Amino acid sequence: MIKKESVPLSDMINDETGGPVFVLRLFITGASPNSTRAISNLKKICEEHLKNQYDLEIIDVYQQPLTAEHEQLIALPLLIKKAPGMEKRLIGDMSNKQKVLKGLGIE
Amino acid sequence: MSQNKKKKSTNNHSSLPKTPTGILGLDEITGGGLPTGRPTLVAGAAGCGKTLMSLEFLVKGALEYKEPGVFVAFEEQAAELAVNVASLGFDLHQLQKDNMIRLDQVHIEKSEIEETGEYNLDGLFIRMGYAIDSIGAKRVVVDTIENLFSGLNNQAILRAELRRLFHWLKEKKVTAIITAERGDGILTRQGLEEYISDCVILLDHRIINQISTRRLRVVKYRGSFHGTNEYPFLIDDDGISVLPVTSLTLEKEVSTGRISSGIPALDQMIGGRGFFKGSSILISGAAGTGKTSLAAYFANQTCNDGKKCIYFAFEESPNQIVRNMKSINIDLDKHIKKGLLQIHASRPTLYGLEMHLVSIYKLIRSLKPEVVILDPITNLVTVGSVGEVKAMLIRLTDFLQDEQITVMFTALTLNTSVTEQTDESISSLVDTWILVRDIEFNGERNRGMYIMKSRGMKHSNQVREFIITDKGLDLVEVYLGPEGVLTGSAREAQKVKEQTGRVLHDYAITAKDREVNRKRKVLEAKISSLQTEFESVEEELNKIYLQEALKKDVMEKTRQEITRIRKGEIDSASKPQTK
Numbered sequence: 001m002i003k004k005e006s007v008p009l010s011d012m013i014n015d016e017t018g019g020p021v022f023v024l025r026l027f028i029t030g031a032s033p034n035s036t037r038a039i040s041n042l043k044k045i046c047e048e049h050l051k052n053q054y055d056l057e058i059i060d061v062y063q064q065p066l067t068a069e070h071e072q073l074i075a076l077p078l079l080i081k082k083a084p085g086m087e088k089r090l091i092g093d094m095s096n097k098q099k100v101l102k103g104l105g106i107e
Numbered sequence: 108m109s110q111n112k113k114k115k116s117t118n119n120h121s122s123l124p125k126t127p128t129g130i131l132g133l134d135e136i137t138g139g140g141l142p143t144g145r146p147t148l149v150a151g152a153a154g155c156g157k158t159l160m161s162l163e164f165l166v167k168g169a170l171e172y173k174e175p176g177v178f179v180a181f182e183e184q185a186a187e188l189a190v191n192v193a194s195l196g197f198d199l200h201q202l203q204k205d206n207m208i209r210l211d212q213v214h215i216e217k218s219e220i221e222e223t224g225e226y227n228l229d230g231l232f233i234r235m236g237y238a239i240d241s242i243g244a245k246r247v248v249v250d251t252i253e254n255l256f257s258g259l260n261n262q263a264i265l266r267a268e269l270r271r272l273f274h275w276l277k278e279k280k281v282t283a284i285i286t287a288e289r290g291d292g293i294l295t296r297q298g299l300e301e302y303i304s305d306c307v308i309l310l311d312h313r314i315i316n317q318i319s320t321r322r323l324r325v326v327k328y329r330g331s332f333h334g335t336n337e338y339p340f341l342i343d344d345d346g347i348s349v350l351p352v353t354s355l356t357l358e359k360e361v362s363t364g365r366i367s368s369g370i371p372a373l374d375q376m377i378g379g380r381g382f383f384k385g386s387s388i389l390i391s392g393a394a395g396t397g398k399t400s401l402a403a404y405f406a407n408q409t410c411n412d413g414k415k416c417i418y419f420a421f422e423e424s425p426n427q428i429v430r431n432m433k434s435i436n437i438d439l440d441k442h443i444k445k446g447l448l449q450i451h452a453s454r455p456t457l458y459g460l461e462m463h464l465v466s467i468y469k470l471i472r473s474l475k476p477e478v479v480i481l482d483p484i485t486n487l488v489t490v491g492s493v494g495e496v497k498a499m500l501i502r503l504t505d506f507l508q509d510e511q512i513t514v515m516f517t518a519l520t521l522n523t524s525v526t527e528q529t530d531e532s533i534s535s536l537v538d539t540w541i542l543v544r545d546i547e548f549n550g551e552r553n554r555g556m557y558i559m560k561s562r563g564m565k566h567s568n569q570v571r572e573f574i575i576t577d578k579g580l581d582l583v584e585v586y587l588g589p590e591g592v593l594t595g596s597a598r599e600a601q602k603v604k605e606q607t608g609r610v611l612h613d614y615a616i617t618a619k620d621r622e623v624n625r626k627r628k629v630l631e632a633k634i635s636s637l638q639t640e641f642e643s644v645e646e647e648l649n650k651i652y653l654q655e656a657l658k659k660d661v662m663e664k665t666r667q668e669i670t671r672i673r674k675g676e677i678d679s680a681s682k683p684q685t686k
Contacts, residue, residue, distance in 0.1 A: 061230060091226045092223035
């Protein structure tokens, strides 16, 4: 529904800029306050720190309940960083910028 | 909401709808099962069987009640779970294929998670909702949801979300089991009982004397009566079996039919026709008083009547019993071959009391005997406390009475005190109590038997001597002599003594008679001799008297003659004579 910029996941190779591509997936539940906050917060952070270096997919779990089991979703909103490096999960509305950056391994 | 439901149900005078768990005994304690459409909390320490109980709830639901179920596992891997329960005969794979059970394993790893702000557990809700809807589940198990607390930091959110989850489960109208770890001083570590308060079941696992017993207690059950005791339960090949200590009521069918003890004289002591069918009999006595022999006689009689009997031996092996009983002319072997008799021997320490009880239950259920013998129950004390043994025997007698099975216990009394209480103090439970005791006297031991009690029948108050010979058992009246109760050889000796006494007595009497006769004869002889003496004396006296008279006569005559001669006158001579 609010899907954006879906690019094949496997493409986690260097961009023209040389930096790693951040493959991010954000799981949200419809238009709940937490979800909308999470989207705007995350987007802001990405634009600030990862401009042109990220691939963000936003998935509405209500629309795809099966993914909830596959992706081991419990707490939402959830951001999964698939690449680079170890998979990392960030839950919450992404209002704590420091923690988001730390979680993504940017700082 | 639950409030409304309750009101409605009380208004309709219909009881709370319940979902049977299918777990042996649990439905009995809860009066029909768990509250339908509400979550139930199952709390207990690690290794108590929470997961198994909840899983059995689902499997039984699927198999027996055709209610699909969802298992949300926070702890075990789905695959591991399937393997773990396969040993209990649950084929989770097949059930999953049949869409009767759905496993959802929730994995949560704190190290992978960073909390960046407000969140909720919608992910879990969606997953569960999807799982429930996909198979139309009526039953849900959430196995140790407390794991969330270790994975997520924000307690405030978690608690609020859990509250929401339980409400949501109610709205979904699924009967749910939520498992939780036992906490210190509180029921669950995270205080989940605050949120789930319709029904709380506590599982416990205690080790006493190196033998562990699992116990279950229904702490709370809103809107329903329930057994409040701690009930032992066990996990075996067939899953969980909860054993209610007693059936909650004492309403049993009773029979007036009789069943012979195998010893006519004993039957005679209890009204002439033997024990009541379905009653419980206790034979207690010191070591070597013939308890096992009595029990074997009873078993033999039962089998001779073509009825089935199970003999649970806790001391001897089956072969030993068969051999030993041959010595008193009982052939148990032929009954075993015919399938009428089964002897099950096990050391009491082999497993806990509850396992014993369940193995007894199972055998009884499968063979359906008319008579069950437990020999001896005393040995069970080695595995449990006296109270536990008593509780177990209460349950057993209850069960047997329900099934109209006659049961005979033997018990060893360790002290020969006068109180004669059995160590298991089950004497109040049994209907007939036979006491076999030693009578030590005169350098030998003999067996005495009497009926301490026998409910509902006239029974003898006499002590009988109980004799074991190679022909079998028999009872004889003890000898009650001037020196007290005599048994054994003393009794025989006394008998002999009496007999000789009688002969001697008879002899003495005749001797006396003869003596009297003789005396009489002597006296009579004396009397006749005295008589003759008297006659001779009398004759003598008479003779003197006559002589005197004759003399006188003669003298008179002579004088008159002289006078006449002198005077020459007879007349004058006769005058002075007249003067």
